[in-house]
Amino acid sequence: MAIRSSTGRSGRPGNETDEKVTLRERLGALRNLPAFFHMVWDASPSLFIANVILRIFRAAIPVLILYIGKLIIDEVILQTKQSHGSDHEHLWWLISAELGLAILSDGLGRSIALIDSLLGDLFANKTSVQIMEHAATLDLEQFEDPTFYDKLERARQQTIGRTVLLSQVLGQVQDTITMFFLAGGLIAFNPWLIVVLLLAVIPSFLGENYFNEKSYSLVRGWTPERRELDYLRYMGASDESAKEVKIFGLSDFLINRFKELSWQFYTQNKRLSIRRASWGSLLSGIGTIGYYSAYVLIIWRTIGGKISIGDLTFLAGSFRQLRSLLEGILSRFSSVSQGALYLRDLFEYFDIKPNIASLEKALPFPRPIQQGFVFENVGFRYHNSERWANRHLSFTLHPGEKLALVGENGAGKTTLVKLLARLYDPTEGRILLDGRDLREYDLKDLRENIGVIFQDFVRFKMTAGTNIAIGKIGDKENLSRIESSAQQSLANHVIEKLPARYDQMLGRSFGDGVELSGGEWQKVALGRAYMRDAQVLILDEPTAALDARAEYEVFQRFAELTQGKTAVLISHRFSTVRMADRILVLDNGELLEIGSHEELLQVDGRYAELFRLQARGYQ
Numbered sequence: 001m002a003i004r005s006s007t008g009r010s011g012r013p014g015n016e017t018d019e020k021v022t023l024r025e026r027l028g029a030l031r032n033l034p035a036f037f038h039m040v041w042d043a044s045p046s047l048f049i050a051n052v053i054l055r056i057f058r059a060a061i062p063v064l065i066l067y068i069g070k071l072i073i074d075e076v077i078l079q080t081k082q083s084h085g086s087d088h089e090h091l092w093w094l095i096s097a098e099l100g101l102a103i104l105s106d107g108l109g110r111s112i113a114l115i116d117s118l119l120g121d122l123f124a125n126k127t128s129v130q131i132m133e134h135a136a137t138l139d140l141e142q143f144e145d146p147t148f149y150d151k152l153e154r155a156r157q158q159t160i161g162r163t164v165l166l167s168q169v170l171g172q173v174q175d176t177i178t179m180f181f182l183a184g185g186l187i188a189f190n191p192w193l194i195v196v197l198l199l200a201v202i203p204s205f206l207g208e209n210y211f212n213e214k215s216y217s218l219v220r221g222w223t224p225e226r227r228e229l230d231y232l233r234y235m236g237a238s239d240e241s242a243k244e245v246k247i248f249g250l251s252d253f254l255i256n257r258f259k260e261l262s263w264q265f266y267t268q269n270k271r272l273s274i275r276r277a278s279w280g281s282l283l284s285g286i287g288t289i290g291y292y293s294a295y296v297l298i299i300w301r302t303i304g305g306k307i308s309i310g311d312l313t314f315l316a317g318s319f320r321q322l323r324s325l326l327e328g329i330l331s332r333f334s335s336v337s338q339g340a341l342y343l344r345d346l347f348e349y350f351d352i353k354p355n356i357a358s359l360e361k362a363l364p365f366p367r368p369i370q371q372g373f374v375f376e377n378v379g380f381r382y383h384n385s386e387r388w389a390n391r392h393l394s395f396t397l398h399p400g401e402k403l404a405l406v407g408e409n410g411a412g413k414t415t416l417v418k419l420l421a422r423l424y425d426p427t428e429g430r431i432l433l434d435g436r437d438l439r440e441y442d443l444k445d446l447r448e449n450i451g452v453i454f455q456d457f458v459r460f461k462m463t464a465g466t467n468i469a470i471g472k473i474g475d476k477e478n479l480s481r482i483e484s485s486a487q488q489s490l491a492n493h494v495i496e497k498l499p500a501r502y503d504q505m506l507g508r509s510f511g512d513g514v515e516l517s518g519g520e521w522q523k524v525a526l527g528r529a530y531m532r533d534a535q536v537l538i539l540d541e542p543t544a545a546l547d548a549r550a551e552y553e554v555f556q557r558f559a560e561l562t563q564g565k566t567a568v569l570i571s572h573r574f575s576t577v578r579m580a581d582r583i584l585v586l587d588n589g590e591l592l593e594i595g596s597h598e599e600l601l602q603v604d605g606r607y608a609e610l611f612r613l614q615a616r617g618y619q
């Protein structure tokens with residue numbers, strides 16, 4: 001359990017300086033916006049177009065309303081000066097026009113919000129699918145790397161958070177258009193007003209920008225800890241951990257670690273929020289002073305008779321709206337560029353390329369295998385380890401042969417089969433299949449022809465039928481195939497006792513799911529091996545949880561059913577191992593002995609020693 005800080009930064013989680021982002025980087029991140037809009041467009045072109053058109057219409061409304069307001073006031077003043085019985089028709093027209101515009105503006109606003117949220121949902125769904133699709137192409141090794149998980153986590157967050165970015169950028173465009181309309185009026189009156197306006201707004205923009213940068217750095221720097229918090233929250237309350245949490249009395253331990261980490265984040269965030277609020281009030285005070293200076297200027301000119309009262313309301317209204325628009329645009333610029341930085345995380349994740357992939361002109365997997373697999377001085381070291389998990393491995397796995405792998409815990413047996421299934425590529429040496437490097441074969445074809453059931457197989461919280469069909473998911477509707485696979489792996493006896501048989505939900509996560517015992521799960525997982533038409537079958541400790549009778553039966557069947565197929569078995573039970581044609585003994589990742597049961601007994605080496613040790617235990 002990664003209860004210590006997973007960053008390895010010894011007690012300095014979320015260190016801001018490590019994750020500092022410059023203004024230049026933020027501007028640079030805006031380059032991600034076109035690609036982002038491309039993704040949004042792909043989510044729904046029609047909604048996207050509708051959104052843009054409605055926003056352009058809405059952008060023109062504020063200035064029209066202000067202008068009509070000015071005309072109304074001028075008209076009212078004119079009419080109060082005129083004699084009784086003057087014609088009010090013009091005034092009513094103006095009032096109706098303003099009312100109409102106000103209603104239209106509200107309707108447009110609601111339609112835009114609706115489209116934003118629909119588009120947001122579509123975008124979130126589409127991106128989640130893309131993240132899953134991309135994850136499927138990546139290497140196992142990449143999944144074992146914590147920095148990869150941080151990236152994946154940040155990318156996942158994009159699917160939810162980025163819809164806000166969409167409305168922000170489109171809102172930005174809309175407000176900019178409105179601003180141009182309003183600014184036109186102000187410039188015609190007095191260009192200096194624009195200068196006052198900018199001076200009033202820029203300080204608070206700089207403040208916003210500064211604090212957004214800090215908050216992005218804080219959140220980004222805290223990604224590993226946030227993952228740890230999620231993990232602790234899950235471990236503290238999940239069916240997977242409940243048993244051991246109770247037995248070992250772990251809840252206080254988990255809760256305390258959670259409290260410690262979450263408190264650290266809270267205090268860092270609180271400090272930043274307080275600073276942000278204090279500076280924000282001060283800087284926006286400057287903006288208010290600017291507004292009132294301009295207001296005084298406009299009033300002065302009105303008193304001097306240079307402009308009408310209607311002009312006064314129009315200009316004061318324009319200035320006030322321009323100020324808030326400009327403040328909005330500038331502060332939104334900070335969040336847009338911050339959003340674009342998060343996008344960078346998403347695109348960085350999409351840019352991760354798998355190392356293990358098919359070559360352009362990949363070979364089809366041989367049908368049938370002619371010469372078998374040849375290991376030529378194969379060595380493998382996990383990327384995060386100094387130790388060689390396999391080294392100097394040279395042997396041949398003949399077509400149709402049943403090979404058993406034997407060795408102590410950590411000897412490298414699972415690693416060897418992972419190399420065979422090309423979950424990893426050798427660090428040194430090579431593996432040949434029918435004389436060609438394994439890397440030359442089409443990866444999908446290779447995986448289809450090599451069926452592996454791992455010791456830590458996944459207990460999918462799905463129906464019993466699906467759990468078997470996993471072995472060949474394309475056949476998930478083929479009930480007779482699923483049933484015969486279940487028979488072969490002895491899972492049929494387990495499944496027939498379940499209330500809903502093959503439709504029974506397994507695991508306790510959903511609905512009326514039923515939990516199976518370890519051995520029962522293993523029989524179900526073994527069924528997956530029989531679903532496949534794979535030429536090579538690999539069973540990594542497939543019978544560890546089976547009782548003695550079940551194990552005997554499983555192997556009787558396995559021998560019959562894999563006639564003519566190549567099979568690799570990993571087992572610590574010598575009763576199983578001796579049924580193999582040949583046995584490969586691994587020690588510290590290296591090949592120690594290889595031969596049939598009888599040959600190895602004659603050699604009287606490690607195998608003979610371990611065999612006798614186990615046999616003695618049964619006497």
Ligand SMILES: Nc1ncnc2c1ncn2[C@@H]1O[C@H](COP(=O)(O)OP(=O)(O)OP(=O)(O)O)[C@@H](O)[C@H]1O
Binds near residue numbers: 384408
């Ligand atoms: N994903 C991994 N990252 C780093 N090291 C690993 C990883 N998986 C295994 N190892 C290391 O590689 C070595 C070989 O492991 P492997 O799982 O192949 O052993 P094994 O013979 O199958 O053991 P067991 O009998 O316990 O299943 C071990 O020292 C193990 O710690």
